[in-house]
Amino acid sequence: MKLQVTAALLFCAALFLICLPVFADESYQIGADDVLTITVYGHDDLKAKARVPESGQIEFPLIGAVQVGGLKPSAAAKKIEALLADGYLVHPQVQIYVEEFKSRKVIVLGQVKSPGLVALSGPATLLEVISKAGGLLQDAGPTAAVTKTGADGRQETVNVEIKKLIDSGGGAENLRLLGGETVSVSAAKAEDALVAYVTGEVKRPGMYPCTPGATVLKMVSLAGGFTGIAAKSSVRINRSTDGKKQVLKSGDLDTPVLPGDVIEVPESFF
Numbered sequence: 001m002k003l004q005v006t007a008a009l010l011f012c013a014a015l016f017l018i019c020l021p022v023f024a025d026e027s028y029q030i031g032a033d034d035v036l037t038i039t040v041y042g043h044d045d046l047k048a049k050a051r052v053p054e055s056g057q058i059e060f061p062l063i064g065a066v067q068v069g070g071l072k073p074s075a076a077a078k079k080i081e082a083l084l085a086d087g088y089l090v091h092p093q094v095q096i097y098v099e100e101f102k103s104r105k106v107i108v109l110g111q112v113k114s115p116g117l118v119a120l121s122g123p124a125t126l127l128e129v130i131s132k133a134g135g136l137l138q139d140a141g142p143t144a145a146v147t148k149t150g151a152d153g154r155q156e157t158v159n160v161e162i163k164k165l166i167d168s169g170g171g172a173e174n175l176r177l178l179g180g181e182t183v184s185v186s187a188a189k190a191e192d193a194l195v196a197y198v199t200g201e202v203k204r205p206g207m208y209p210c211t212p213g214a215t216v217l218k219m220v221s222l223a224g225g226f227t228g229i230a231a232k233s234s235v236r237i238n239r240s241t242d243g244k245k246q247v248l249k250s251g252d253l254d255t256p257v258l259p260g261d262v263i264e265v266p267e268s269f270f
Contacts, residue, residue: 030056030068030072030073030103033051035099038095039094039095040094046061052103056068067079073097106129107238107262108132108183111141111187112185113137115197117200124176125174126173130144144162144186148182155245158175160173196210196259198223199262210260214257232265233251234249234251236248236263237262
């Protein structure tokens with residue numbers, strides 16, 4: 001009987017560990033678009049839910065603006081504790097839970113049905129990311145290039161044969177992605193490569209022809225225009241130049257767009 005109880009307890013413990021959030025470790029840093037749930041022990045009225053803006057600064061009851069972007073959840077909790085202890089509460093205990101890990105993103109370009117930014121809730125495989133981007137188009141080429149930036153700041157590109165990837169399923173070709181990578185699925189025809197990608201708060205996110213003279217406004221128009229909650233003045237352009245990634249903030253809708261650009265229209269916070 002004792003052996004059965006012990007086995008059941010071990011099974012429950014293992015199941016609990018498996019179900020823990022994959023980014024619950026202390027290596028995770030809070031980033032833009034993450035959704036945080038913040039609780040203060042014994043003070044239910046101070047419980048707050050906040051989406052982290054690009055600035056990394058959130059608003060919290062009593063203490064106002066708090067910079068949490070770039071901090072680990074535990075460090076951000078200690079920062080809020082210190083601010084609350086400065087004339088508001090006695091020995092406050094704060095816990096921060098990252099409800100949505102939207103700052104972990106992969107850019108998926110090329111011959112997929114819904115190119116753009118794919119948010120990860122945890123580590124994902126290459127096949128899973130392609131699936132989240134709608135899957136491959138019929139005229140997809142033979143390879144997918146996966147580019148990531150190493151700890152030394154250098155970019156490394158791995159070319160994966162799509163046929164082997166699909167045939168092997170969980171094989172070595174099915175790379176593990178953590179966020180920050182760019183996946184580019186090649187085109188069978190050269191003219192299909194002259195496109196830009198529009199994602200976020202537009203009516204028809206996707207891939208559109210990028211002709212000479214294209215601007216942010218033109219590309220957004222091809223994507224059906226802005227939605228009602230689009231932050232039009234906070235549009236971002238993700239661009240790769242000579243192997244280096246750039247993020248251009250474009251409040252000017254007449255900003256020129258180049259083939260391969262990813263135009264990201266964020267949600268307005270107001």
